[in-house]
Amino acid sequence: MSSGRPRCRSLVSSVLIAGGLVLLFLGARDVLESQAGQTEAQREFDNIESAKPSPFLHGPSVKARPMPHLGDAVAKLIIPRLGAELYVVEGDGTGELRLGPGHMAGTPMPGQSGNCVIAGHRDTHFRVLRNIRKGDAIVLQTGAGQFTYRVSGTQVVLPSNTASLRPTRDAELHLITCYPFYYLGSAPKRFVVQARLQPDSAPLESAAQW
DSSP states (O other): OTTHHHHHHHHHHHHHHHHHHHHHHHHHHHHHHHHHHHHHHHHHHHHHHHTOOOTTOOGGGSOOOOOOOTTOEEEEEEEGGGTEEEEEEEOOSHHHHHHSOEEOTTSOOTTBSSEEEEEOOTTTGGGGGGGOOTTOEEEEEETTEEEEEEEEEEEEEOTTOOGGGSOOSSOEEEEEEEESTTOSSSOSEEEEEEEEEOTTSOOBSSSTTO
């Protein structure tokens, strides 16, 4: 009986070590994928910026951009106090969120009237949100201009609480990620950042510029 116990302990130790290595590998893979996705999104966003028409051009020679496809880079998100710069892609599916924070398709674009919703993973791109606080500025740069939002509050909610997804009349921004930030496995709650467009950033009334 005594000889069986060391073997059992050795087996348990081996299983725990193997499990730890698997988690380490998966974590490293997610980080590398997120970094690669941001590099690609940055390259695409820079191309959009360089292709912007001159403000001195008017008339039919200036064409409206088509609506973005899933995975396209649509904005640069900056949180100055936290030193965060992230590139936002269109869509909030699994593939899009590997690239970066995802703008929820069907919600207004940054700067437009209504509720702009952006989601991201808590263990990669949106981990920075753990340190955000009321009053922080959130700057969104797009091909249509630069728009500054001010954080009005944060809250932790259950996944069944979809209030942050509801349409609004005023120009608002909701950033959503899973919570707790350091939870192992599928996190049971959601962390929501609420922000309002500042008066010096004029909302766009339509998506014509996209």
